[in-house]
Amino acid sequence: QVQLVQSGAAVQxxxxxxxxxxxxxxxxxxxxxxxxxxxxxxxGLEWMGRILPTIDVTNYAxxxxxxxxxxxxxxTLTAYLEVSSLRSEDTAVYYCAKxxxxxYFDSWGQGTLLIVSS
Amino acid sequence: xxxxxxxxxxxxxxxxxxxSLSCKSSQSLLHSDGKTYLLWYLQKxxxxxxxxxxxxxxxxxxxxxxxxxxxxxxxFTLEISRVEAEDVGVYYCLQSRQLPLTFGGGTMVDIK
Numbered sequence: 001q002v003q004l005v006q007s008g009a010a011v012q013x014x015x016x017x018x019x020x021x022x023x024x025x026x027x028x029x030x031x032x033x034x035x036x037x038x039x040x041x042x043x044g045l046e047w048m049g050r051i052l053p054t055i056d057v058t059n060y061a062x063x064x065x066x067x068x069x070x071x072x073x074x075x076t077l078t079a080y081l082e083v084s085s086l087r088s089e090d091t092a093v094y095y096c097a098k099x100x101x102x103x104y105f106d107s108w109g110q111g112t113l114l115i116v117s118s
Numbered sequence: 119x120x121x122x123x124x125x126x127x128x129x130x131x132x133x134x135x136x137x138s139l140s141c142k143s144s145q146s147l148l149h150s151d152g153k154t155y156l157l158w159y160l161q162k163x164x165x166x167x168x169x170x171x172x173x174x175x176x177x178x179x180x181x182x183x184x185x186x187x188x189x190x191x192x193x194f195t196l197e198i199s200r201v202e203a204e205d206v207g208v209y210y211c212l213q214s215r216q217l218p219l220t221f222g223g224g225t226m227v228d229i230k
Contacts, residue, residue, distance in 0.1 A: 035219075037167075045159075045167065045210055047219040061218040062119075095166050103157050103214025106178075108166035 002027035002098050004034075006109035012116050017084040020112045022096030024077040030054065033099040034079040036070065039111075040092040050099060051079060086116045120145050120213050124222035131201040132230045139196040139225045141211035146191045147174070148215075155215040158187055158196045161224075162207040170209075171196065203229055 007021040022034060036048040049060040053072035060068060069082040083090055094112045097105035121144040131137045147156045154174040159167035169178050171187035174194055184199045198205055206229055211222040 044208075044224045045161070045212075045221045047212075047221065049218075059217050097166070101172075101214075103155060103212055103219055104172050105159075105167070105169060108168075111166055 002107050004096050004098060004107055004109035006094075006096060006112045009113040010115070012086050012114065013118055014086055014088060014116055016086050017082060018086060018114060020081045020083075020094050020096075020114070022079045022081070022109050024079075024098070028077065033102075034070075034072065035097045035099050035105060036068075036081050037095045037097060038092045039095070040089075043092075048081070048094075053079060083114075086114075088116050090114060091116050119218055120147075120215060120220050122211055122213055122220050122222035124209075124211060124225050126225060127223070128226040128228070130228050130230050131198075133202060134200050137198040137201050137205075137227060139198075139209050139227075141189075141194045141196070141222050143192045143194075143213055143215075145215070147194075147213050148191060154190060155213060156187075156189070156194050157212045157214060158185075159210045159212060160205075160207050161210065167210060198227075201227070201229070 003025050005023050012018045033050040033052045035050040038046045048064045051058045051070035058070045067084050072079045096109040098107040100106045123142045125140045147154050156174040158171040161167040175187045186197045188195050208224040208226045210224045
């Protein structure tokens with residue numbers, strides 16, 4: 001069973017960038033995708049997109065296409081989410097999730113709280 | 119994008135009583151492969167979501183048989199036969215028929 005461990009909480013200033021990591025243990029990247037889901041305070045879940053690390057294919061939700069980048073390091077089994085030009089509205093918990101099938105997320109990271117504040 | 123609409127927003131249930139949650143999609147979630155790409159997740163306070171149901175009605179291994187999913191096309195239901203205290207949380211439906219994946223707004227279930 002693959003477990004995902006994310007980097008710790010971060011406080012960033014507006015206009016800066018942040019990179020969140022998601023490290024897999026107990027398996028390999030094989031052929032599954034890592035998805036990223038955002039949850040603003042007190043709000044619902046929002047799918048940001050996914051990356052297939054073995055073939056470096058990415059899919060982005062249109063809303064996030066301009067300021068978000070997914071990447072992965074196959075050697076360390078770590079996926080990354082980078083968000084640039086941060087705004088206060090980016091304050092949220094960011095989850096990575098392993099995709100068994102499209103939408104079928106069988107393992108989640110613990111979540112990374114990002115606070116964007118001056 | 120496919121819009122997912124969940125009702126009600128919240129539900130307060132007496133332990134041991136049933137609960138019914140609705141999810142409607144703006145387009146059919148039936149794929150040409152014959153599968154219906156609708157999933158249900160439960161998010162308990164302070165935790166990431168956990169998968170309960172996939173393909174509209176298939177229960178994930180280890181999930182209580184008190185949970186059942188039904189529906190087709192654009193209308194779906196998650197039923198909890200006898201609500202227990204551990205079922206408290208927010209339930210989300212998710213469509214995976216096409217990208218971008220989209221979640222419903224969630225239904226919060228609590229205990230009376």
